[in-house]
Amino acid sequence: MTNVISTSHVSSDTHLRTLAEKVWDKHLVSKGEDGTPDLIYIDLHLLHEVTSPQAFDGLRLANRMLRRPDLTIATEDHNTPTLAIDKPIVDPTSRTQIETLRRNCAEYGVRLHSLGDIEQGIVHVVGPQLGLTQPGITVVCGDSHTSTHGAFGAMALGIGTSEVEHVMATQTLPLNPFKTMAITVNGALRTGVTAKDIILAVIARIGTGGGAGYVLEYRGEAIRALSMEGRMTVCNMSIEAGARAGMVAPDQTTYDYLKGRAHAPRGADWDAAVAYWQTLATDEGASYDAEVIIDANGLEPFVTWGTNPSQGVSLSGSVPNPADIIDANERSAAERALEYMDLTAGTPMKEIRVDTVFLGSCTNSRVEDLRAAAEIIKGRTKAEGLRMMVVPGSARVRIEAEAEGLDKIFLDFGAEWRFAGCSMCLGMNPDQLEPGERCASTSNRNFEGRQGKGGRTHLVSPLVAAATAIRGTLSSPWDLVQDGDR
Amino acid sequence: MQKFTTVTGIAVPLRRSNVDTDQIIPAVHLKRVTRTGFEDALFAAWRLDPDFVINKKEYQGGRVLIAGADFGIGSSREHAVWALRDYGFDVVLSPRFGDIFRGNSGKQGLLAGQISESDAETLWNLIESDPGVELTVDLVSKTVRVGDLSVNFEIDDYTRWRLLEGLDDIGLTMRDEARINEFEATRESWLPRTLPALSPESLSMR
Numbered sequence: 001m002t003n004v005i006s007t008s009h010v011s012s013d014t015h016l017r018t019l020a021e022k023v024w025d026k027h028l029v030s031k032g033e034d035g036t037p038d039l040i041y042i043d044l045h046l047l048h049e050v051t052s053p054q055a056f057d058g059l060r061l062a063n064r065m066l067r068r069p070d071l072t073i074a075t076e077d078h079n080t081p082t083l084a085i086d087k088p089i090v091d092p093t094s095r096t097q098i099e100t101l102r103r104n105c106a107e108y109g110v111r112l113h114s115l116g117d118i119e120q121g122i123v124h125v126v127g128p129q130l131g132l133t134q135p136g137i138t139v140v141c142g143d144s145h146t147s148t149h150g151a152f153g154a155m156a157l158g159i160g161t162s163e164v165e166h167v168m169a170t171q172t173l174p175l176n177p178f179k180t181m182a183i184t185v186n187g188a189l190r191t192g193v194t195a196k197d198i199i200l201a202v203i204a205r206i207g208t209g210g211g212a213g214y215v216l217e218y219r220g221e222a223i224r225a226l227s228m229e230g231r232m233t234v235c236n237m238s239i240e241a242g243a244r245a246g247m248v249a250p251d252q253t254t255y256d257y258l259k260g261r262a263h264a265p266r267g268a269d270w271d272a273a274v275a276y277w278q279t280l281a282t283d284e285g286a287s288y289d290a291e292v293i294i295d296a297n298g299l300e301p302f303v304t305w306g307t308n309p310s311q312g313v314s315l316s317g318s319v320p321n322p323a324d325i326i327d328a329n330e331r332s333a334a335e336r337a338l339e340y341m342d343l344t345a346g347t348p349m350k351e352i353r354v355d356t357v358f359l360g361s362c363t364n365s366r367v368e369d370l371r372a373a374a375e376i377i378k379g380r381t382k383a384e385g386l387r388m389m390v391v392p393g394s395a396r397v398r399i400e401a402e403a404e405g406l407d408k409i410f411l412d413f414g415a416e417w418r419f420a421g422c423s424m425c426l427g428m429n430p431d432q433l434e435p436g437e438r439c440a441s442t443s444n445r446n447f448e449g450r451q452g453k454g455g456r457t458h459l460v461s462p463l464v465a466a467a468t469a470i471r472g473t474l475s476s477p478w479d480l481v482q483d484g485d486r
Numbered sequence: 487m488q489k490f491t492t493v494t495g496i497a498v499p500l501r502r503s504n505v506d507t508d509q510i511i512p513a514v515h516l517k518r519v520t521r522t523g524f525e526d527a528l529f530a531a532w533r534l535d536p537d538f539v540i541n542k543k544e545y546q547g548g549r550v551l552i553a554g555a556d557f558g559i560g561s562s563r564e565h566a567v568w569a570l571r572d573y574g575f576d577v578v579l580s581p582r583f584g585d586i587f588r589g590n591s592g593k594q595g596l597l598a599g600q601i602s603e604s605d606a607e608t609l610w611n612l613i614e615s616d617p618g619v620e621l622t623v624d625l626v627s628k629t630v631r632v633g634d635l636s637v638n639f640e641i642d643d644y645t646r647w648r649l650l651e652g653l654d655d656i657g658l659t660m661r662d663e664a665r666i667n668e669f670e671a672t673r674e675s676w677l678p679r680t681l682p683a684l685s686p687e688s689l690s691m692r
């Protein structure tokens with residue numbers, strides 16, 4: 001990619017290390033030789049119902065134990081209903097999957113946050129909210145958006161089911177070393193521009209394969225200024241650029257978020273932990289294999305027009321013309337995408353009318369996201385005929401939001417207020433788009449059929465989601481100001 | 487896992503880039519709790535189109551899939567690999583793979599070989615002009631051969647060795663168990679633990 005500056009490892013001082021390298025080194029059980037991978041110790045293993053049953057089965061078949069139940073935790077999220085959670089799950093296969101998780105956790109002694117438990121929710125919301133996700137640890141989960149946890153300066157990797165089984169049995173993973181890429185976001189975001197817009201702009205710049213083989217480290221003023229929630233949003237979508245992981249060095253914002261959480265260290269342990277966390281930041285002068293520089297000052301609300309997350313533009317832009325794309329592969333991908341999305345080149349993004357707004361997913365379903373959206377819709381009316389679904393990331397988020405009265409704001413506006421889970425992010429449960437239905441979604445994937453067969457997804461920030469729900473067309477809070485209503 | 491040396495079989499040209507795992511197997515097919523029986527779910531949405539390449543008569547029984555760049559990006563679902571395996575594919579060739587997909591492949595005996603964009607184009611043209619042609623994928627020499635043509639593919643040495651030997655990862659790692667024990671003995675006591683379970687009071691601390 002022409003937009004990525006490749007740097008060779010010029011640093012002569014090999015003691016200078018990046019954040020990612022420090023965490024890796026700290027977890028090295030054995031160093032690989034002759035092309036064999038390193039063996040890395042795993043501090044925290046998160047499980048959910050979709051990618052674990054076959055792994056538990058594998059253990060059972062091979063007569064193996066789960067090595068460290070005390071470093072393992074499970075929740076139910078992908079398949080769970082967001083309505084009537086006290087009733088048995090209607091879909092028999094979903095029900096079987098959930099029941100299988102419950103049985104497996106009971107058998108192997110894994111702590112499980114089941115539907116109805118206050119800590120139940122999307123696995124990537126649950127880990128941080130419990131204070132389990134901490135700086136400098138290694139975290140894995142059979143889910144690609146495990147990258148979310150990198151926001152704490154953890155090395156967080158999405159893995160497949162065979163690897164899940166491997167971690168269950170050995171608490172380690174054989175992993176090949178990675179390359180490092182600095183994503184430096186300078187300047188300050190304008191009001192109305194969010195973490196989501198940063199990451200959508202990064203992906204549009206480097207492409208869906210641009211991060212392949214790399215661990216991305218987000219740095220620069222604009223990243224430092226983000227809350228933990230914002231950093232999680234950014235790291236969450238690292239995988240959409242093909243990266244192994246995304247990370248942000250921990251700082252006071254991180255410590256403040258963690259302090260007092262259920263599983264965060266306390267007393268003298270807290271001091272010892274902070275002392276370690278403070279050593280994690282990339283050393284001054286350490287070199288990266290590649291660097292990308294983004295100017296936050298110039299960023300605008302960003303939306304996708306296509307069927308992969310790199311197919312995005314500023315909201316003030318228009319649907320691109322595939323004929324202008326030089327790369328033949330990208331051009332044909334764009335042609336296919338426009339056909340699937342039923343869009344015409346040159347249409348201003350703001351003229352695109354949507355049927356549904358989905359506020360949720362591990363990208364943007366934390367209380368801060370809900371608060372930001374609620375602030376915009378408060379006292380305004382929803383566009384006619386539009387459906388808005390709000391799905392908190394966890395039961396705890398839902399309760400916190402209700403304590404602040406956010407549920408009322410959403411309900412008064414005419415939105416649906418649901419129970420926690422992945423929901424329409426991937427449409428495994430009944431929350432799905434109809435064929436042809438167009439959705440502005442705060443989730444992370446706009447793949448064909450992701451939110452339901454034939455459904456059309458535009459990825460947006462919570463602010464854009466809220467403004468769109470008011471105006472009925474893709475919009476940002478800036479447009480509301482221009483409308484002059486307030 | 488079975489040892490993998492060479493495969494000879496029908497090649498299927500999939501002229502698409504950015505084939506994400508949601509396309510390889512849509513989420514609605516992920517509800518099963520078994521590791522097999524996913525063959526019908528492979529490319530489920532695209533297979534509704536009778537002209538989709540997998541549906542064509544000449545490509546029935548295909549064992550080698552040749553796809554465009556960035557195959558297997560997106561979701562980590564290993565079901566994508568199981569679906570390809572269950573359908574009968576032993577090899578996928580592409581100019582670039584999603585990292586997680588590539589890792590998953592090696593563990594399930596699916597060879598994910600990286601070829602150049604131009605070789606992909608050459609192979610597509612050749613197969614399309616002679617649909618149903620068989621080609622040979624040789625993991626020992628890392629080549630794909632069809633007629634007089636031979637092109638190279640790349641695969642990391644470790645995965646290649648494991649495929650050639652048919653080795654199970656967990657067994658390999660457990661040879662190192664002493665080192666894992668040693669490592670565990672040095673871990674700081676303040677690192678997070680999920681057990682023992684916390685009381686409801688401590689959970690509501692915030």
Ligand code: SF4
Pocket residue numbers: 077078122123124143145361362363421422425426443444
């Ligand atoms: S919310 Fe969506 S992206 Fe996140 S874990 Fe659930 S399904 Fe995956």
